[in-house]
Amino acid sequence: MFEKCMNFYQELGGELKPFEKFKGEVEVGYRIEYEKKVSEADVVLFGLVSGDLNPVHFDDEYAAKTKFGGRVIHGMLTTSLVSAAVARMPGTVVLLENHFRYTAPVRIGENVKVEGVVVEREKNRYRVEVKCLVGDRVVAEGWVKVLIW
Amino acid sequence: MFEKCMNFYQELGGELKPFEKFKGEVEVGYRIEYEKKVSEADVVLFGLVSGDLNPVHFDDEYAAKTKFGGRVIHGMLTTSLVSAAVARMPGTVVLLENHFRYTAPVRIGENVKVEGVVVEREKNRYRVEVKCLVGDRVVAEGWVKVLIW
Numbered sequence: 001m002f003e004k005c006m007n008f009y010q011e012l013g014g015e016l017k018p019f020e021k022f023k024g025e026v027e028v029g030y031r032i033e034y035e036k037k038v039s040e041a042d043v044v045l046f047g048l049v050s051g052d053l054n055p056v057h058f059d060d061e062y063a064a065k066t067k068f069g070g071r072v073i074h075g076m077l078t079t080s081l082v083s084a085a086v087a088r089m090p091g092t093v094v095l096l097e098n099h100f101r102y103t104a105p106v107r108i109g110e111n112v113k114v115e116g117v118v119v120e121r122e123k124n125r126y127r128v129e130v131k132c133l134v135g136d137r138v139v140a141e142g143w144v145k146v147l148i149w
Numbered sequence: 150m151f152e153k154c155m156n157f158y159q160e161l162g163g164e165l166k167p168f169e170k171f172k173g174e175v176e177v178g179y180r181i182e183y184e185k186k187v188s189e190a191d192v193v194l195f196g197l198v199s200g201d202l203n204p205v206h207f208d209d210e211y212a213a214k215t216k217f218g219g220r221v222i223h224g225m226l227t228t229s230l231v232s233a234a235v236a237r238m239p240g241t242v243v244l245l246e247n248h249f250r251y252t253a254p255v256r257i258g259e260n261v262k263v264e265g266v267v268v269e270r271e272k273n274r275y276r277v278e279v280k281c282l283v284g285d286r287v288v289a290e291g292w293v294k295v296l297i298w
Contacts, residue, residue, distance in 0.1 A: 001161065001189055001190070001193055002193050002207065004161075005161070005190070005193045005194055005197060006197060008157055009194070009197045009198075012150065012153075012154070014197060014198070016197060016200070017200055019200075019202035019203075034200065036200055040150055041150070041154070041198075042198045044150055044151050044154045045154055045158070045194045045197070045198050046195075046198050046229070048154060048155060048158045048163060048165060048194070049158075049163070049190075049191045049194050049195050049198070049226065049229065050226075050229035050230055050232050050233045051165070051166055051168075051183065051185055051230060051233035052229070052232040052233040052236045053168035053233075053236070054168075054236035054241075054242060055241075056241060056243070058151065066241055066298060067298065074229075074232060074244075075232070075244040076225070076228070076229050076231075076232045076244065076247075077198065077199075079225070080195070080198065080199035080201070080223075080225050080229070081199060081200060082225075083199050083201040083223060083224070083225045084199045084200035084201040084202075087201045087202070087203035092203075092204075092205060092215055093203060094205070095223075095224040095225065095251055096250065096251055097248075097249065097250045097251065098225075098247075098248070098249055099246075099247070099248040099249075100246065100247055100248075101245065101246045102244055102245055102246065149215060149216065
């Protein structure tokens with residue numbers, strides 16, 4: 001199943017980066033970074049998986065008439081990249097909580113970069129402040145709380 | 150692209166429901182509901198799209214040794230169903246903000262139900278409190294803020 005989906009995804013132009021753990025010891029101040037190009041395949045597959053087929057993500061004509069002036073990607077697709085970023089922290093990472101504000105639209109084909117920094121630690125629970133950027137533009141920001149086993 | 154992905158997704162056992170708008174006028178007290186079975190295909194595709202290939206979601210042997218005792222689905226895959234639920238509200242729905250706590254693991258093949266209720270309105274901005282449930286078990290809870298055009 002995984003192999004089949006991976007081949008299908010990459011044939012459609014999906015960008016897949018190796019799942020490599022970040023180095024170092026996780027403490028307050030620890031920084032993470034992860035970047036990915038969001039493609040048409042991502043929007044379609046995220047729509048199918050979630051069930052969110054909102055026409056602002058799928059229908060050019062419909063989206064052109066909204067204030068967006070064209071199709072945008074799902075906000076939660078943007079912040080799904082935060083899941084990928086924190087999962088790359090050393091150890092077994094479990095997501096406990098998150099909060100995001102969506103501050104600007106993201107277009108299909110844009111590169112989204114996640115930048116995060118650990119701001120609090122309580123035993124093996126860490127709060128990570130994150131920003132999602134397209135170039136210098138902040139498109140989403142917030143924080144996640146993770147548990148590391 | 151959409152047709153091709155949809156066929157691929159459904160062949161792999163992905164559940165796809167019609168994208169139908171809920172009825173009625175959105176006011177405080179307005180309720181939404183959306184349910185979906187989360188399949189192996191969902192976990193794999195969510196992993197590829199986000200880039201989150203955390204072995205707790207993919208590696209049976211690895212996951213069996215954690216406190217989860219087996220593979221679990223991505224927390225953000227569970228809450229992506231909230232995106233699908235709010236997108237079904239009448240009008241053009243734009244996600245502004247969200248907050249979720251992940252309270253229990255979800256296994257592959259389980260049905261996740263999203264239940265939401267509008268708790269605040271400020272002009273065309275609505276705060277919706279949501280719960281994600283598997284049977285009677287709350288697996289995630291929080292709120293989303295949406296703008297409706």
